[in-house]
Amino acid sequence: MTATPRSAPVGKYAAVADGHELRPRRSVMFVPASNAALMTTAWVFGADIYTFDLEDAVSIREKDSARLLAANALRSPQWQGLEVAVRVNGMDTTFFEDDLQTMIRAGASMIRLPMTDTPAMVAELDAQITEIEKACGREVGSTRVMAAIESAAGVVNAYDIAVASPRIVAIALAGFDYLLDMHAERTKDGSELFYARCAVLHAARAARVACYDVVFGDVDDETGFLAEVDLIKGLGFDGKSLINPRQIPLLHAAYAPSEDELRHAQRVVEAAEDAESRGLGVVAVDGKMIDGPIIAAARRTMLYAGHQPIGGEK
Ligand SMILES: CC(C)(COP(=O)(O)OP(=O)(O)OC[C@H]1O[C@@H](n2cnc3c(N)ncnc32)[C@H](O)[C@@H]1OP(=O)(O)O)[C@@H](O)C(=O)NCCC(=O)NCCSC(=O)C[C@@](O)(CC(=O)O)C(=O)O
Numbered sequence: 001m002t003a004t005p006r007s008a009p010v011g012k013y014a015a016v017a018d019g020h021e022l023r024p025r026r027s028v029m030f031v032p033a034s035n036a037a038l039m040t041t042a043w044v045f046g047a048d049i050y051t052f053d054l055e056d057a058v059s060i061r062e063k064d065s066a067r068l069l070a071a072n073a074l075r076s077p078q079w080q081g082l083e084v085a086v087r088v089n090g091m092d093t094t095f096f097e098d099d100l101q102t103m104i105r106a107g108a109s110m111i112r113l114p115m116t117d118t119p120a121m122v123a124e125l126d127a128q129i130t131e132i133e134k135a136c137g138r139e140v141g142s143t144r145v146m147a148a149i150e151s152a153a154g155v156v157n158a159y160d161i162a163v164a165s166p167r168i169v170a171i172a173l174a175g176f177d178y179l180l181d182m183h184a185e186r187t188k189d190g191s192e193l194f195y196a197r198c199a200v201l202h203a204a205r206a207a208r209v210a211c212y213d214v215v216f217g218d219v220d221d222e223t224g225f226l227a228e229v230d231l232i233k234g235l236g237f238d239g240k241s242l243i244n245p246r247q248i249p250l251l252h253a254a255y256a257p258s259e260d261e262l263r264h265a266q267r268v269v270e271a272a273e274d275a276e277s278r279g280l281g282v283v284a285v286d287g288k289m290i291d292g293p294i295i296a297a298a299r300r301t302m303l304y305a306g307h308q309p310i311g312g313e314k
């Protein structure tokens with residue numbers, strides 16, 4: 001099943017959504033749900049989206065206790081007001097149904113589906129979530145989905161996956177499983193990921209959903225991490241999946257605009273608003289015409305610098 005792509009602005013969810021809350025969404029940090037200490041403290045780290053992990057960070061014998069810890073955390077006051085996704089176990093596992101039932105009933109606002117290979121998987125997930133939402137009295141459609149693309153099939157099907165349900169707000173490339181599937185090896189320059197990064201990004205942009213890059217596994221290699229962030233920011237990713245809180249401020253700083261970029265963005269937004277109030281169709285800044293995409297990019301720049309651009313992202 002494939003649905004028509006939404007008419008929302010490109011990558012809109014990265015900055016907007018969630019009850020129209022206007023804020024950047026760059027860092028998506030995994031927190032192993034089996035670790036009670038992390039689950040009670042990790043909320044302080046300032047990730048844009050936390051992801052309680054029930055899948056690969058949790059050993060088989062801890063699956064049930066991790067599910068309980070995640071459900072308790074979702075209901076606890078510390079995590080209220082933060083954006084939290086839950087990575088459930090794969091649809092082909094015996095844990096999946098319990099994970100989905102328990103997390104949605106506990107109030108998870110987003111499910112991260114691992115190993116999303118086909119749009120049919122998303123359609124099936126959508127149907128199951130709808131049943132659970134109805135059964136527990138949650139608004140139907142209120143649970144969002146981030147689909148993780150972790151295989152060659154997933155990369156090939158990325159656009160169909162991204163438009164398979166209106167619940168999908170983002171897709172994320174998962175480097176470890178993808179490279180395993182490809183029989184490829186991780187290198188410092190990331191050439192082995194280049195095709196997948198571009199394919200997944202094109203799918204996300206065409207489907208108007210956000211797009212997140214792979215986990216960087218060596219948490220002590222700050223230089224390597226920053227080089228990778230520089231690359232993926234330039235390619236157009238909204239941000240990155242992370243595994244360690246030390247990576248959050250590095251990512252946010254790299255995505256923050258420079259003072260010059262911010263000053264220019266402010267002038268573009270002011271000029272656009274002035275033109276709008278005077279009923280002018282075309283406007284120029286420094287002799288250059290500014291149009292819709294330039295104004296939208298300027299508003300996004302202001303948002304990423306911590307400003308609330310008047311008029312919101314258009
Ligand atoms: C890497 C390491 C062991 C290093 O530990 P270290 O202790 O040496 O780190 P330190 O920096 O010293 O920690 C400083 C303080 O932060 C605390 N702290 C650390 N990490 C924290 C955290 N994540 N959340 C909250 N708190 C945290 C720590 O407890 C300490 O607290 P305190 O003692 O009080 O000072 C640790 O980070 C960690 O376990 N990470 C999570 C690993 C994980 O989730 N893997 C699964 C997701 S990937 C995957 O599945 C592949 C994928 O599927 C991905 C895809 O789908 O995209 C694919 O296919 O590619």
Ligand SMILES: [Mg+2]
Binds near residue numbers: 056150174177
């Ligand atoms: Mg994986």
